Amino acid sequence: ASRFNALKADAAWQKVWDERKTFAADDSSTKPRSYVLEMFPYPSGRIHMGHVRNYTMGDVLARFRRMKGMEVLHPMGWDAFGMPAENAAMEKGVHPGTWTRANIATMKAQLKRLGFALDWTRELATCEPDYYGHEQALFLDLFAAGLVYRKESAVNWDPVDMTVLANEQVIDGRGWRSGALVERRKLSQWFLKITDFADELVDGLGALEHWPDKVKLMQENWIGRSQGLQFKFALTAPLPLAGGVGGGPDTTAATAIGEASPTLTPPAGGRGIDSVDVFTTRPDTMFGSSFVAVAADHPIARAIAETNPDAAAFIELCKRGGTTAAELDTQEKLGFDTGIRATHPLDTTWQLPVYIANFVLMDYGTGAVFGVPAHDQRDLDFARKYDLPVKRVVSEGDDEAPVFVGDTAWTGAGALVNSHFLDGMDIEDAKRTVIERAEGEGWGKGTTVFRLRDWGVSRQRYWGTPIPIIHCDACGAVPVPKDQLPIVLPEDVSFDIPGNPLDRHPTWKNVPCPSCGGAARRETDTLDTFVDSSWYFIRFASQPDAKPFDRTGAEKWLPVNQYIGGVEHAILHLLYARFWTRALKHIGMLDIAEPFAGLFTQGMVTHETYKSADGRWLGPDDVRDGIEIATGDAITVGRIEKMSKSKKNVVDPEPIVDQYGADAVRWFVLSDSPPERDLPWSESGIEGAWRFVQRLWRLIESDGAAKAEGDDIALRKLCHRTTVGIESDINALQFNKAVARLYSLCSAIEKAAPSADREEAVRTLLLLVSPMVPHVAEEAWATAGNDGLIADAAWPIVDPAMLVDDEVTIAVQVNGKLRDTLVFPKGAPKDAVEAAALASEKIVRLLEGKAPRKVIVVPDRLVNIVA
Numbered sequence: 023a024s025r026f027n028a029l030k031a032d033a034a035w036q037k038v039w040d041e042r043k044t045f046a047a048d049d050s051s052t053k054p055r056s057y058v059l060e061m062f063p064y065p066s067g068r069i070h071m072g073h074v075r076n077y078t079m080g081d082v083l084a085r086f087r088r089m090k091g092m093e094v095l096h097p098m099g100w101d102a103f104g105m106p107a108e109n110a111a112m113e114k115g116v117h118p119g120t121w122t123r124a125n126i127a128t129m130k131a132q133l134k135r136l137g138f139a140l141d142w143t144r145e146l147a148t149c150e151p152d153y154y155g156h157e158q159a160l161f162l163d164l165f166a167a168g169l170v171y172r173k174e175s176a177v178n179w180d181p182v183d184m185t186v187l188a189n190e191q192v193i194d195g196r197g198w199r200s201g202a203l204v205e206r207r208k209l210s211q212w213f214l215k216i217t218d219f220a221d222e223l224v225d226g227l228g229a230l231e232h233w234p235d236k237v238k239l240m241q242e243n244w245i246g247r248s249q250g251l252q253f254k255f256a257l258t259a260p261l262p263l264a265g266g267v268g269g270g271p272d273t274t275a276a277t278a279i280g281e282a283s284p285t286l287t288p289p290a291g292g293r294g295i296d297s298v299d300v301f302t303t304r305p306d307t308m309f310g311s312s313f314v315a316v317a318a319d320h321p322i323a324r325a326i327a328e329t330n331p332d333a334a335a336f337i338e339l340c341k342r343g344g345t346t347a348a349e350l351d352t353q354e355k356l357g358f359d360t361g362i363r364a365t366h367p368l369d370t371t372w373q374l375p376v377y378i379a380n381f382v383l384m385d386y387g388t389g390a391v392f393g394v395p396a397h398d399q400r401d402l403d404f405a406r407k408y409d410l411p412v413k414r415v416v417s418e419g420d421d422e423a424p425v426f427v428g429d430t431a432w433t434g435a436g437a438l439v440n441s442h443f444l445d446g447m448d449i450e451d452a453k454r455t456v457i458e459r460a461e462g463e464g465w466g467k468g469t470t471v472f473r474l475r476d477w478g479v480s481r482q483r484y485w486g487t488p489i490p491i492i493h494c495d496a497c498g499a500v501p502v503p504k505d506q507l508p509i510v511l512p513e514d515v516s517f518d519i520p521g522n523p524l525d526r527h528p529t530w531k532n533v534p535c536p537s538c539g540g541a542a543r544r545e546t547d548t549l550d551t552f553v554d555s556s557w558y559f560i561r562f563a564s565q566p567d568a569k570p571f572d573r574t575g576a577e578k579w580l581p582v583n584q585y586i587g588g589v590e591h592a593i594l595h596l597l598y599a600r601f602w603t604r605a606l607k608h609i610g611m612l613d614i615a616e617p618f619a620g621l622f623t624q625g626m627v628t629h630e631t632y633k634s635a636d637g638r639w640l641g642p643d644d645v646r647d648g649i650e651i652a653t654g655d656a657i658t659v660g661r662i663e664k665m666s667k668s669k670k671n672v673v674d675p676e677p678i679v680d681q682y683g684a685d686a687v688r689w690f691v692l693s694d695s696p697p698e699r700d701l702p703w704s705e706s707g708i709e710g711a712w713r714f715v716q717r718l719w720r721l722i723e724s725d726g727a728a729k730a731e732g733d734d735i736a737l738r739k740l741c742h743r744t745t746v747g748i749e750s751d752i753n754a755l756q757f758n759k760a761v762a763r764l765y766s767l768c769s770a771i772e773k774a775a776p777s778a779d780r781e782e783a784v785r786t787l788l789l790l791v792s793p794m795v796p797h798v799a800e801e802a803w804a805t806a807g808n809d810g811l812i813a814d815a816a817w818p819i820v821d822p823a824m825l826v827d828d829e830v831t832i833a834v835q836v837n838g839k840l841r842d843t844l845v846f847p848k849g850a851p852k853d854a855v856e857a858a859a860l861a862s863e864k865i866v867r868l869l870e871g872k873a874p875r876k877v878i879v880v881p882d883r884l885v886n887i888v889a
């Protein structure tokens with residue numbers, strides 16, 4: 023038998039698919055549609071194994087659905103703006119555009135070598151004006167609709183990338199790309215009003231049945247909707263206003279990232295601050311409060327600091343600590359007693375001390391809280407430290423409310439105690455009662471607050487979409503008229519000094535004001551690249567020249583039926599895209615509620631790690647049989663970890679494709695692990711996959727030589743069962759299960775004697791395996807004399823009758839011992855079964871001619887012969 027020459031076949035079939043545009047989606051098709059999409063890659067230079075795994079999964083689904091008679095949209099493009107291109111420009115002196123486009127060319131060729139069924143006619147790169155120009159138009163539409171605004175705010179500043187980052191891009195206090203500790207700065211920034219959709223974005227999660235629960239939970243927590251009560255504590259003596267320009271507390275400046283806290287009490291005109299607003303999710307615990315605490319940048323704290331140097335010093339101390347909620351939770355709780363007293367709204371004889379505290383965030387709720395030590399751990403830690411009263415107001419189960427509370431706050435359910443008119447109620451009743459009373463008496467209001475902040479999209483970088491705004495001293499921020507779009511990035515920029523090259527470009531930013539014609543300046547900030555990826559899936563579905571997309575055209579394809587990508591985008595990209603889709607719906611451009619009906623997050627590709635005798639990381643190619651090749655020294659094998667450059671445990675797909683062919687690589691990444699789990703790359707695994715491809719090829723070749731006579735009902739049934747199983751496996755993206763079924767079918771065919779059914783089984787196997795290993799399948803299909811491509815062939819049709827298991831295996835026992843088995847149609851008559859049992863060769867031999875004493879037949883199960 024000949025060998026399957028993968029390299030030759032791969033190239034030949036890829037050329038055919040390309041030339042015939044086999045996988046171009048037909049917008050005007052009347053077939054049922056399916057939109058299959060994998061997260062588009064950043065063109066970093068080369069395709070990595072994670073891409074291979076991700077795109078192979080989507081590819082199998084896309085090919086399968088085409089064979090099932092659907093019109094499939096399976097496009098590919100490039101998330102092509104971003105920092106690495108500028109870093110390359112700084113390091114290598116190559117223009118970001120040149121670097122990016124060269125990477126795209128390399129990676130496109132690599133993707134093609136894997137034989138992905140992609141519609142390349144719709145390819146797009148976000149760094150080209152024919153994409154980002156439309157994005158500028160969309161930005162202006164959102165601007166016109168009031169969903170874009172500019173505000174001076176404290177921002178996360180990445181000192182290495184020299185840019186602002188969104189909250190979502192700061193992970194454990196560090197920039198998500200640079201890893202540098204983020205600083206706080208004040209800058210004028212553009213924001214998108216994602217908070218307008220906060221409720222919808224939480225509620226919409228409920229309808230996403232085909233999303234992983236963990237992703238939905240992450241989004242829900244990120245948006246962080248809390249229902250509660252906002253109310254006022256009167257201060258026993260008004261506090262003079264903080265000084266400075268304007269004389270009053272500047273609520274904007276006091277606000278961190280995001281919108282100015284809308285709930286801050288405006289200072290009472292001229293009289294100073296006479297109350298403090300707090301937000302609580304536990305109004306039921308009102309009678310357990312023992313202090314009020316405000317954030318370090320709260321107007322009250324700043325007013326105190328004006329005259330009190332100790333307070334000022336304490337505020338400075340707080341600012342030095344971390345700012346994220348997680349850090350605030352773990353830090354030691356510190357406070358400063360302002361000496362001010364606040365009156366409890368439900369008992370005006372009761373006064374509480376007002377502290378400045380490091381665990382209160384300015385940009386959440388009202389930036390002030392009341393503390394209930396018995397039922398909140400932070401409050402309890404604080405109270406123990408500053409010796410404040412701890413009063414239990416919710417009983418633990420049947421507990422009769424002991425006076426003593428230890429070091430653990432009770433946050434569970436219980437009945438209200440020590441709480442006057444609330445006593446005996448459960449928590450929910452008590453909350454409702456307090457809110458009603460506050461609203462009735464006018465000192466508070468039921469409110470919902472969100473952790474989510476508006477999306478800051480300004481980046482002080484070159485390689486991004488220019489924000490289409492012109493600043494005029496007379497007219498302010500003026501939108502660029504749409505007929506002047508796209509605002510194209512200037513080519514002649516330098517990267518020899520840090521900072522934004524657009525800002526220091528000699529001419530680009532100087533333009534006349536579109537409104538008054540006077541001298542004005544272009545906005546030099548560019549858009550966060552997550553804006554680019556918030557709508558690319560819409561542009562794939564419809565890409566007219568004159569506008570971002572055509573509504574009816576896009577709606578024909580959307581939502582994406584199956585989206586596949588990494589779980590690292592659970593909050594960032596997936597939340598932004600959901601927002602963007604809703605924003606477009608809001609302005610009447612697209613009537614789709616959710617962009618991605620189905621989401622699958624695949625696991626990572628991992629590999630063993632190796633270290634040399636002197637502790638250097640070594641790559642798989644540097645090591646053989648436990649020895650470092652270069653030095654001959656023994657190495658240590660470390661943990662299996664995600665492939666990463668820093669640990670050198672990366673396997674580059676391209677040489678693997680060269681050596682084994684695309685099908686073996688595809689088969690391997692599908693076969694070994696459940697797709698949501700990590701996939702450990704191994705040499706033996708890829709070799710096994712290569713052997714399977716060869717085995718398939720031999721099977722097909724031998725089939726032609728065999729003589730076809732007679733039936734093989736069992737094999738025929740197996741084909742139908744396998745077909746049904748694979749359909750459900752692929753739809754559920756359980757590729758490893760589909761692979762296991764294909765191995766079984768393959769073995770069954772190899773064992774079967776020649777027959778017409780066997781010939782049919784080989785044909786079925788080919789069709790079933792073709793979405794996974796399309797090159798060997800095409801080659802075999804053509805060799806077997808079929809017309810047309812297997813990619814265009816119809817998926818095998820399942821005959822439901824063939825799925826019914828209408829045969830039974832009957833055990834034949836002699837004196838209770840199993841001696842033989844018989845295969846019979848279900849429900850066969852007793853006497854026929856008995857006769858067949860007694861006629862069986864083995865039984866005849868055992869009975870040695872004697873008549874049995876007794877024969878017992880259990881229908882469909884068993885024949886017991888008593889000798």
Ligand code: ANZ
Pocket residue numbers: 247248301302303304307381382383384385386387388389390391392393394396397398
């Ligand atoms: C009184 C109380 C009693 C509270 C109790 C909790 C337990 P979530 O659920 O995360 O929304 N809080 C409010 N604003 C805050 C801020 N700016 N910085 C720090 N903490 C703040 O949390 C809401 C609770 O967190 C609020 O309810 C408030 O403390 C605190 F037994 O008020 B609670």
Ligand code: ZN
Pocket residue numbers: 494495496497498535536537538539540542
């Ligand atoms: Zn003007």
